[in-house]
Amino acid sequence: MTSNLGADHLVSGLTGEMTMQVARDNAMKDAKKHFRPELLNRLDEIVMFHPLSHEHLAKIVQLQVKNVRPIRRWLERKVVTDISMMIVREEIGDDSIVCIDVNEAKTDLVYRIDKNVVVKIEQTLDVVIHSGNKRGRSNDEDHIVTLTKKIKNEVVVID
Incomplete structure (x- = not known):
């Protein structure tokens, strides 16, 4: 299961409006407000995906272009x-x-x-x-x- 809850906080962390740790904490608070405790307790783990860096994006583009040639x-x-x-x-x-x-x-x-x-x-x-x-x-x-x-x-x- 995936969700975009808290994505706005993560964007704020990326742009420097807050630290990434504060952004992650705020995203987790949003998830806890939105989902019932019964559901959250059934989950083994909540994984926060990290945004791709410019270097990662550049590598992906290079691989895509290489495969097109x-x-x-x-x-x-x-x-x-x-x-x-x-x-x-x-x-x-x-x-x-x-x-x-x-x-x-x-x-x-x-x-x-x-x-x-x-x-x-x-x-x-x-x-x-x-x-x-x-x-x-x-x-x-x-x-x-x-x-x-x-x-x-x-x-x-x-x-």
Whole structure:
């Protein structure tokens, strides 16, 4: 069982308005006021969770980013290879957009090719993967502008 009772006291302790020991004591007082003694007596232990430090949060973010990179590389490799093969087989033309989804079994990617597509500037796209950006720019605005001007061998990933 968990509760957020006393969380405001712990925040006050973190911001320096009171010591952490006083904050913990106040949180325990709130728990004793809120829960009946019969319930509290049945509990073996009350554990006060400690807030994460900036160092802990930074480590968590690093682990999350590290775990995303292999997935991104796999997707780029898989998508680029598949799209390249479609271009070689002339399944994708200058005015085509490729929409990518996952199959029902969630084991492979499914490609839908929309041909003779005219993109309006008002349209928004979640992710755009280019076959190459000759101008050296990489921000999303440039990708969308490039896509609206020319749709040659561009890949649009829509979730």
